[in-house]
Amino acid sequence: MARVLIVAEHDGSSVLQSTAKCVACAAQMEPEAVDVVVFAGDPDSAARLGGQAAGIEGVTRVLAIADPANAHAVAAVLAPQIVDTAREYSHVLGPSTTFGKDLMPRVAALLGVGQISDIMAVEAPYRFRRPAYAGNVIETVECEPDGMLVGTVRAASYRPSPAASSPAPIEQRETSADLPRHTLFVELKAQQADRPDLQTASRVVAGGRAFGSAENFALVEQLAEKLGAAVGASRAAVDAGYASNDLQVGQTGKVIAPDLYVALGISGAIQHLTGIKDARTIVAVNRDPEAPIFEIADIGLVADVFEAVPALIAALEQRRR
Amino acid sequence: MTDAPRRILVCIKRVVDYNVRVRVDNERTGVVTDGVKMSVNPFDEIALEEALRIRERGDADEVVVCAVGSSDWQQQLRTGLAMGADRAVLVETGTSLEPLAVAQTLHAVVQREAPMLVLLGKQAIDGDNNQTGQMLAALWGRPQATFASSIVLSGESARVEREVDAGLEVLDVDLPAVVTTDLRLNEPRYVKLPEILKAKRKPLDVVPLGELGVDAGRRFRVVRVEEPPRRGRGIQVDTAEQLVAALDEKGVL
Numbered sequence: 364m365a366r367v368l369i370v371a372e373h374d375g376s377s378v379l380q381s382t383a384k385c386v387a388c389a390a391q392m393e394p395e396a397v398d399v400v401v402f403a404g405d406p407d408s409a410a411r412l413g414g415q416a417a418g419i420e421g422v423t424r425v426l427a428i429a430d431p432a433n434a435h436a437v438a439a440v441l442a443p444q445i446v447d448t449a450r451e452y453s454h455v456l457g458p459s460t461t462f463g464k465d466l467m468p469r470v471a472a473l474l475g476v477g478q479i480s481d482i483m484a485v486e487a488p489y490r491f492r493r494p495a496y497a498g499n500v501i502e503t504v505e506c507e508p509d510g511m512l513v514g515t516v517r518a519a520s521y522r523p524s525p526a527a528s529s530p531a532p533i534e535q536r537e538t539s540a541d542l543p544r545h546t547l548f549v550e551l552k553a554q555q556a557d558r559p560d561l562q563t564a565s566r567v568v569a570g571g572r573a574f575g576s577a578e579n580f581a582l583v584e585q586l587a588e589k590l591g592a593a594v595g596a597s598r599a600a601v602d603a604g605y606a607s608n609d610l611q612v613g614q615t616g617k618v619i620a621p622d623l624y625v626a627l628g629i630s631g632a633i634q635h636l637t638g639i640k641d642a643r644t645i646v647a648v649n650r651d652p653e654a655p656i657f658e659i660a661d662i663g664l665v666a667d668v669f670e671a672v673p674a675l676i677a678a679l680e681q682r683r684r
Numbered sequence: 685m686t687d688a689p690r691r692i693l694v695c696i697k698r699v700v701d702y703n704v705r706v707r708v709d710n711e712r713t714g715v716v717t718d719g720v721k722m723s724v725n726p727f728d729e730i731a732l733e734e735a736l737r738i739r740e741r742g743d744a745d746e747v748v749v750c751a752v753g754s755s756d757w758q759q760q761l762r763t764g765l766a767m768g769a770d771r772a773v774l775v776e777t778g779t780s781l782e783p784l785a786v787a788q789t790l791h792a793v794v795q796r797e798a799p800m801l802v803l804l805g806k807q808a809i810d811g812d813n814n815q816t817g818q819m820l821a822a823l824w825g826r827p828q829a830t831f832a833s834s835i836v837l838s839g840e841s842a843r844v845e846r847e848v849d850a851g852l853e854v855l856d857v858d859l860p861a862v863v864t865t866d867l868r869l870n871e872p873r874y875v876k877l878p879e880i881l882k883a884k885r886k887p888l889d890v891v892p893l894g895e896l897g898v899d900a901g902r903r904f905r906v907v908r909v910e911e912p913p914r915r916g917r918g919i920q921v922d923t924a925e926q927l928v929a930a931l932d933e934k935g936v937l
Contacts, residue, residue, distance in 0.1 A: 437855070438818065438828060438830075460849050461830075461831060461846075462849070464830070465818065465828070465830045466818075467818075468814070468815035468817075468818035468819045468822070469818045471784065471819065472784060472822035473822050475784075476784070477784050477903045477904055478784075478815055481812065495810065495811055496700070496706045496715065496809070496810060496812070497809060498912060499706050500912070501912050502908070502909050503906070503907045503908040503910075504904050504905065504907070505905055505907055507903075543825075545827045545857065546827040546828075546856070546857050546858070547856040548853070548854075549843070549854035549855060549856055550853075551848075551852070551853050552851050552853075553850060560849065562849060590937075607868070608867055611867060615702050615867065616867055617867075622936065623931075623936045633703060634702045643936075644931070644934055646927065657920075660917070660918055661915075662918055662919055662927060662931065663917075663918065663920045663921070664920075664924070664926075664927050671924055674923070674924035674925075675927065675928065677924070678925045679937075681925075681928075682928055682932070682937070
């Protein structure tokens with residue numbers, strides 16, 4: 364029987380949905396217990412965040428650990444505390460977000476066990492499906508049901524576990540681990556509030572080489588603004604200097620799975636397609652009817668971007684009225 | 685201050701080139717790699733580029749490029765030498781190691797080389813595990829800064845900007861440390877022919893894995909590899925208005 368420990372992700376004020384998704388994943392493991400550990404900088408935050416975690420359906424118990432060192436999630440500081448807590452569990456899970464990707468391998472190595480990254484589905488408590496090669500292949504991986512297992516849970520594969528009818532009990536715990544002082548959190552520079560983050564946005568509008576210049580690339584931004592979407596770019600557009608590196612979508616850039624992806628003047632190189640194929644709806648606008656992007660697009664429009672994008676903006680404005 | 689060289693160790697992986705469309709093999713337990721173009725993992729190339737820039741700024745004396753794999757991997761280490769690394773180390777093994785075993789191996793290399801900084805890509809584009817750097821930092825008991833988009837060394841510490849979901853996080857880490865590199869850190873240089881020729885004369889040490897006393901056993905077994913369901917071609921529209929109408933119909937707007 365699986366005893367699962369989940370490391371909660373929060374932003375200081377709220378427990379993030381990624382945590383409820385981990386609970387949903389744990390529920391597939393025939394669990395005997397699903398405990399959530401919450402790290403916070405002070406007892407008040409620990410109680411508040413612990414209360415939120417306790418309100419997730421399927422949670423058996425919440426462990427709330429308050430320590431000034433936990434005010435910001437620093438992997439080197441959290442990992443030894445998780446190791447201290449983990450001894451009575453068979454599985455230790457975290458979300459496959461930058462928080463969990465950073466933290467969980469450190470936990471696994473301290474425990475001396477392997478990790479399964481990006482769990483998409485649980486076939487049995489020690490048998491999982493996960494993507495590799497940017498989602499171009501799906502691996503089924505298993506191990507002997509002995510010892511402990513660390514895993515990260517792929518957000519796009521799970522719906523968050525709903526709110527519980529009655530909250531789970533919360534246990535306050537002290538930090539017993541020896542915490543390192545070699546890593547210091549300095550600051551978090553948050554995203555501009557008016558522009559959604561490319562990695563987590565529900566809508567993304569991306570442009571390719573067809574725009575011809577950084578000035579013309581502003582058309583991509585205009586349509587993105589109209590749709591409340593994040594802006595992305597193909598590798599070709601980035602290489603040509605039309606858009607910055609951090610906007611690159613594809614296997615060597617960001618692999619994304621928005622509800623809506625609009626590809627403007629992007630032909631669809633393999634490495635780009637692998638980065639977007641988990642999008643729910645893909646729209647492609649390209650002058651070349653033979654462009655590979657059309658092979659995976661749900662809606663295709665063969666047109667020049669300089670005509671089609673202003674027309675799209677106009678049509679969206681028309682629709683609003 | 686000691687006179688020991690300020691060394692950067694860069695760990696690279698040989699992977700299927702990012703432009704290759706991977707295919708599941710006949711046994712359905714892996715992907716076809718025979719006759720397929722292999723390259724340095726793109727994120728590791730960024731790590732190497734950063735190490736070279738740090739050395740060129742005068743903040744490091746030596747850049748050592750290291751890999752854990754078969755003798756074929758010498759080819760990618762030579763690429764690293766051609767980019768500008770001073771020397772290379774191949775820990776040679778015929779078997780494919782899991783991330784924890786790779787981290788244990790790199791930890792053994794770290795103990796031999798005593799670097800002030802270890803740089804590697806945030807993940808390899810084959811397994812997409814995103815584990816090795818963090819595991820190495822844990823085994824070494826040193827700081828980690830993953831997904832770096834900026835690295836500035838100052839004396840005994842480094843200030844690293846990290847690309848996290850909520851924005852950019854800034855960490856100060858004591859050296860030595862492990863930093864894993866993200867896409868926007870830099871754009872790797874192109875290798876010129878004279879450098880390729882010069883790289884053939886640079887030292888490349890081969891160390892058998894067995895010499896390092898690492899348990900290379902696998903814990904995980906890949907029981908099946910398959911391609912995900914394919915997306916079909918959708919509908920074609922003729923105007924922007926029709927496109928917006930089609931989106932409306934799908935309930936996407």
